[in-house]
Amino acid sequence: MTEKSYTYNELRRLAKGSDGNDARIAVLGDCSTQHLSTAICGSCKALGIDAAMLDTEFDQVRAMIDDPCSELYAFAPDHAVIYLCAEKLAERFCAEPSEKERLTFAERTAAETAALWQRFSSLRPGARIIHLGPAMPYDGVTGSLGNTTPSSFSYQLRRLSLLLCEAGAALGCVTYLDLEALQGQVGRDSFYDPRMYYIAQMTVSDAALPLLGGAIADIVAACSGRALKCVILDLDGTLWGGVLAEDGIGGLELGELGEGRAFSALQLYLRELRRRGILLAVCSKNDENAAREAIRTHPDMILREEDFAAFRANYEDKAANILSIAAEFGIGTDSMVFLDDTPFERRLVRELVPEITVPELPDDPAMRPDMLKKLSLFEPSSLSSEDARRTEMYRAEAQRREEARSAATYNEYLASLDMRLHIEGITELNCRRVSQLSQRSNQFNLRTVRYTPEQIAALGRDSDALTLCFSLSDKHGDCGLVGIIVARHEHGGILFLETLLMSCRVLRRGVEACMMNALFDRARKLGCTAVRAEYIPTPKNSMVAELLPDFGFTVQDNTVRNGCRESITPGSKDSTAQNDRADNVTHDTSADGAKGTHIPAPERRAYTCSCRVCDYIPKKTYIEVE
Structure with a gap:
């Protein structure tokens, strides 16, 4: 990588x-x-x-x-x-x-x-x-x-x-x-x-x-959850040969025209990545209508509009467009790859978005497909049936954002979505997807536990473990699996929350409230008296630092651990030993290849907390729970 x-x-x-x-x-x-x-x-x-x-x-x-x-x-x-x-x-x-x-x-x-x-x-x-x-x-x-x-x-x-x-x-x-x-x-x-x-x-x-x-x-x-999730693409000279504004649609090099076969090979590779769940986005200095028309109508175009989860064709600087795409997708720029044939644009993006991966593309388009494959940028930890639908899900998310902007109030928008949340345990059909979500989720993740498919299957058979899987759908389509809870029984009627994670695609819709409601509902039915939980800081999960107190948990231990850890071992109920192995550093993943540079990590506080089951007040949402 x-x-x-x-x-x-x-x-x-x-x-x-x-x-x-x-x-x-x-x-x-x-x-x-x-x-x-x-x-x-x-x-x-x-x-x-x-x-x-x-x-x-x-x-x-x-x-x-x-x-x-x-x-x-x-x-x-x-x-x-x-x-x-x-x-x-x-x-x-x-x-x-x-x-x-x-x-x-x-x-x-x-x-x-x-x-x-x-x-x-x-x-x-x-x-x-x-x-x-x-x-x-x-x-x-x-x-x-x-x-x-x-x-x-x-x-x-x-x-x-x-x-x-x-x-x-x-x-x-x-x-x-x-x-x-x-x-x-x-x-x-x-x-x-x-x-x-x-x-x-x-x-x-x-x-x-x-x-x-x-x-x-x-x-x-x-x-370890360090997957690249998105490829951002220039158009002229990268996705096709020629310059659209000068050569017109008919003059673009694709297929048998000029060096077109090399560009077609790159598009074919990118389409296979899209089918495997990698998001594709356009970031090009072009007229948007003209660029979309070229992608729609050119007879040798392999990638079509529906293959792109985001489209930025304008004359703004590319770094700003990349940051807006990252915000739209809800992923970090360190999860992105930027492909551009122009050295100036590559240098600019490296400077302004240092976390992004920017391969040094060869000048010869024929050398690019094999070069990118050999870089092994997209090594997966697992594959699931939802991968092929990921672009469709993000395109539907863009429709939701547009609808939210036009709504009179945000609550009115939420009510109009007709959201439905399905809750189930671990099944043979969802093992791989649950594992994959644990590997890919870094931001909304309390303890950043990574699970293999085999560990997920074992959790489903473990009588001491409570597992809840949350799938969301609304009028725009199926969002798929969006959240996971894993909890384990402790002595004295205590339920320990080993994992609570959620896809950032569904932030601010009330899903986390439904997840917490479901956790305490199950705890009550199991006869538990309290839920014990823990927040372990990583370089990426600061957004959930105050999640537990916001839901009524009382902090019992709030101490500075020795730095942040990327992930911890499943089944571990005490993070202290694992955090004590860290060295209070994060890693600069600059795109020029000099990865592994140590920089001081900000002071983060890990804490444990608990909430009595009888004290928890269910939160109201606009989601119908099935």
Whole structure:
């Protein structure tokens, strides 16, 4: 997620400054992984993530995972990187005594690997497994024919990759990182150093370690809630070739005209991102009517008006337009990417909106699609069925804002929306979406607990946990899942509010009041006497600092913790230990690649509070609760 390229030595220096406040990563391999661990730690630091690393003993993967008393579980990792290298797989394959055994090599190896995953997941629930898929070595035995010969190593290795992808999808807590794809970026001779393998059992060269370490750090960042959510696009020279005001619609380069195929490829990539839930917005110095007409009517235009959640085509400065788009979407500028072919505009936006990511686009449009894909800016932590509808939801939100501006009063506007709130528990259908909302929500989030789909499913089965999922709809459409409450029973009839979070898309509509009403209603029905809650500050959640007192909670403990933390572990009822690990810093995510710069964090106060169930007065809203 950073454009800056690092050498291994630079990553090693960065790793020395990491104190492990943000992530805990264990690395297990059947080859030497010491340098890989360093590259991962340094790459995380480059993204502003302080990672604590455990580099386990050489070739002790099964022993570490099988033994519940091993140092692996004592370390309590958030992520386990497992590397079973192709070179060791080749040695095992060559030791097979007959063709019959070779024909089942992939199935047996996949089953063994999946059993390791399941064992680790059962002993460390909620942790993410990052499995490094094998990179194809040179095959000097069967050559190209080996790809269609089931008893060859090439065939079995490719089959193994497919079987592991299927097993990972079934288990749910596995991210499969394809080393074959990474090796393809630099070539086998640059990725693999045979001398280092035979001398030190290292399978990835020092030159390629930054690429691999960066790919793993991107996964860790996505699981830490640092997702990019929006691409803001220039038009002339970026989305199409040519200048609309000078060349007219017919002169725009798209499709077969001029360099049009390169621009069409970029649009195709952007449309796939939109279908995956990434918001697209236009920010262009153009006449809006003319720009919209070009997008509507050009026969080779792949992106259409309905693909854009916001449209700013005017002659204001682009930084101001970007800030207005961020305000419209209710997301931080650090969740945005800005694409523009003009160096001046890129520099201006970097200066005035330092948190935004601004890739340095190549002058040649043909180089841009692959360059953006290789940057891995949009690594997801999970996918859900609501992703494809996200743009539609934000377009409906724009209609609501327009209606609010024309209403006589804000209450009149709320009453006119015909809002309906559906409340349900955890189900098989909503697990992934609930997990995704916990990963993406940073601002309206009391404790910033991140949940995996597996943890959400476990909460649904936990008799000691109360889970409430809130979905909102109104006359303009379905807003989808917008809020989550997780509470746990404590001794003495107390209900502890582990998580209360809400999408910023539905701020100021009364949803938070309905959520609190539902919490106390359930607490009353469960026979609880009080609800205990906690606010843990992060660099982004100041908007909920006074939420609990506003709803009648009495503050019991109001002390300055040692800084802010991005997220905490599910199930933790006392944040003190986790906050004490922080170092009173936030991270400057400036777009020039110099990420990880430490700046003093503002003093924030964490507090615990409680409210007796009998004292809570339900709040009135304009929402009909179903």
